[in-house]
Amino acid sequence: MPAQGKKFRAALAKVDRTREYQISDAVALLKGATFAKFDETVDVAVNLGVDPRHADQIVRGTVVLPHGTGKSVRVLVITQGDRVREAEAAGADFVGIEYIQKIKDGWLDTDVIVATPDVMGQLGQLGKVLGPRGLMPNPKAGTVTMDVAKAVREIKAGKIEFRVDKTGNVHAPVGKVSFSSSQLADNVQAFMDTIHRVKPAAAKGTYIRSATVSSTMGPGVRLETAGYR
Numbered sequence: 001m002p003a004q005g006k007k008f009r010a011a012l013a014k015v016d017r018t019r020e021y022q023i024s025d026a027v028a029l030l031k032g033a034t035f036a037k038f039d040e041t042v043d044v045a046v047n048l049g050v051d052p053r054h055a056d057q058i059v060r061g062t063v064v065l066p067h068g069t070g071k072s073v074r075v076l077v078i079t080q081g082d083r084v085r086e087a088e089a090a091g092a093d094f095v096g097i098e099y100i101q102k103i104k105d106g107w108l109d110t111d112v113i114v115a116t117p118d119v120m121g122q123l124g125q126l127g128k129v130l131g132p133r134g135l136m137p138n139p140k141a142g143t144v145t146m147d148v149a150k151a152v153r154e155i156k157a158g159k160i161e162f163r164v165d166k167t168g169n170v171h172a173p174v175g176k177v178s179f180s181s182s183q184l185a186d187n188v189q190a191f192m193d194t195i196h197r198v199k200p201a202a203a204k205g206t207y208i209r210s211a212t213v214s215s216t217m218g219p220g221v222r223l224e225t226a227g228y229r
Contacts, residue, residue: 027184040216056202060163063194067183068158070176076110090152
């Protein structure tokens with residue numbers, strides 16, 4: 001485990017665990033505390049004052065990160081007719097209604113699936129396969145749409161989907177350690193602003209209880225959340 005290593009302990013010593021940092025200071029500290037030999041992913045974890053057992057307190061949505069995630073995303077568009085050409089022109093990696101059968105046969109070599117409403121009846125049969133993997137297209141996430149070109153371009157540009165888990169936490173990748181501090185700060189800010197904006201009306205009390213930014217192997221750095229309360 002990373003916590004048992006000397007490098008992790010040295011990185012942890014650089015972070016004041018009792019303090020909340022402004023976003024710009026947090027990402028600068030995070031970058032200075034990294035030690036892995038690979039380009040680590042930077043994640044944000046937010047603890048929310050909601051009860052996800054109630055439908056009116058589920059927090060979910062999408063955000064286009066200003067500088068992307070740093071990851072190459074493979075996009076499958078399941079559609080037919082003129083939308084096939086539109087999806088291909090927009091940069092989709094895989095396009096066609098024939099992928100429904102391919103998925104039934106075990107193919108899942110994609111990161112995001114976009115579909116047009118007219119094929120959702122057939123795609124719905126794959127709910128047990130796609131649902132647990134987070135691949136089922138959803139209108140709220142913008143992945144069920146007639147404007148497949150726009151959807152593909154946004155995903156390729158860094159659009160991510162988030163959803164609160166059963167413990168009230170939201171996790172999301174917001175870049176790579178190799179990003180500049182300003183790029184990471186912009187991405188974290190965009191994500192936090194979006195989380196704040198989608199606050200359910202039914203949520204009472206403190207909404208954003210805490211937020212932490214961390215790299216894959218490094219220690220977490222707490223973010224200042226007073227401005228969101």
